[in-house]
Structure formats: structure tokens, C-alpha cells
Amino acid sequence: MPYCTSCGAEYKQGAKFCGECGASTTGGAAAPERRAASGAAPGSGSGPETKLWQGKPAGISDRLKGIVRLNTTTYTITSQRIMVKTGLIGKDVEEIELLRVNDFSVDQSIPQRILGIGTLTIFSDDASSPQLLLHRIRHPQTVKDVLRQAVRDEKIANNISYREQI
Template sequence: MAYCTACGAENKQSAKFCGKCGAPVDGTVPAAPHQTSAKGMSGSGSGPEVELWEGKPAGISDRLKGLIGLNTTTYTITSQRIMVKTGLIGKDLEEVELLRVNDFSVAQSIPDRLLGIGTLTVFSDDPSSPQLLFRKIRKVQSVKDVLRGAVRNEKIANNISYREQI
């Protein structure tokens, strides 16, 4: 994979320009991942908040909305939280701290599998968002793996462990 030296986004090896920021991609030096601003960062001891993944719904209707600029839902996974932004004029933002995530599941119907998309459900103990849905996202299994790794790392950094009771 080639990485953009300006924003750190992954691009295809043959890409000449970054698909995220448009900067030229030389593919030789991986850049550090994009760090989010200090505003809104949790007080955990796990260091600066780093954006790990960002995406949008990619179903057929969502792709058509994207052509005319109406696909306004954005999913973001950082090293400390999960965010779902929605809305064209008014914006809604749902956030769940990774420390509150308990489990995840992936659902793919047959048409979804043909399109290479799926729905990721995040289960948490957050009272305002016990279930957070990433609907119709591309490469749903790899996104789940990114989220799983981020949750594990955040819990390890904060010395949180679970013991099952029998």
C-alpha cells in the first residue's frame, strides 16, 4: 500500500494522487496517521487521539446520494472513540468512548455480499447509544478488525480487563 505523505491515508500502490486529500502520492514514506484536535479528547492516558478509519454508507442508494452531495452520514473510528455524524442542514453527532464498547457484530445479506458491503453493529454500555450502527459500509470485516484492535488497545492503556463469571 502507498500512504499519502500529507494526510497519512492509504491509497492503491498505483495511485498518483491521494483519494482523501488530493496530494501527490509517491508511495515511499508512510506518513503518521492524522491526529484529531485536542478538543473533545478524553482524559485517558493513551496519548493523542488518532483517526484510524473514516467512511460513509456505500449502498446503491447511498452511492447515488454521494454523486449529488447528499450522502451526509460519516462514520469515524479514532483511537479513543467512535463517532457517527448525520444530517444535511442540522448535524447530529453520536459518540461512544471505546472504553464503553462491549461487543460488535457484522451482518451481510446476499446482495450486500455481492456489493462488498455490510452493517457493523457496536454494542456498548453507553446509555444514550447502547447500539451504534455503521450501515452499509465497505470492507465491513476489516473495519470491525480495526475497531476491535482499537478497543483492545484503549482498554489495555487504561488497565481495564474483563472476567467472565460462571
């Protein structure tokens, strides 16, 4: 049976439109091959989790802590979630699935701009942390762009779209 090029759903031979998403079926079967190449079966969402970015706070005091190995906070962005790990002896891990991310912003003071650091604020509909702060990260605009693309890719892979309420 053929597959929809928009959503990857199977449709009956001769159908003019996909029964799942309503897209025209005049295209080929490109979506299932692309998903299969990424390691996921057709219709299963995104592929295996890959690390996109990892960093630590990079302020002056954080750099001094890093010298003596006391900078224990690690920020990680993967293709499926955002993780913040803190703690020297006991570890605290905060996670947000990329599907729950709604928006983000970057804040930089003048001294932070000189040092090339800033704070990335992530707004989500996660109950435990509706606002997640990545404090004093290097190149915050670049990290925001990586996160933005990862969120878009994850939402497209899971067929999620937004509609503004008026």
C-alpha cells in the first residue's frame, strides 16, 4: 500500500486524498523512507534521540568554579528534550519535552554581551517548570536558534501545529 508524503499514513490504492491529514496523494512515498532512514518506523514520530548542544554556566564566577571542578550545572538540548542537571553529591535533573516548549527569549546585559554570555528563558506548558532558565550560557542566540529548530523539527515529526486564539 502507498504512504502519504505529508504525514506518512497508509492510504488505499487509488485514493485522491489521505484519510489522516487530507493531503493530496499525487506525490510519491517519500515520507516513510525518510523516517525509516532516521531509525523510526513510519508513523512513530521522531527518530532516536541525539544530542544537539551541551554547555555549562560561563560567567566569571562559573569559570572559577570550573577550574576547581565545582561548576556542577550542565545544560543539554537533545532532539527530544531539554535537561538541566545540577548538584555535586546529589543530582537534580529537570527535563522538558520539546513538544511542550511554547516560546523562548534571550536576555543579555552589557557586561554579559562583552563576555559573550546570556540567559536563555524557555517558556513551556510543563507543570513542574513553566519557565526554565539556562543562566550565563555562551553564545545564547546560537543556542536559541538550535533550540528553535529542534522544537520545530520535533513538532513536525509528531504532526503538531498551533492555531492562535482570537
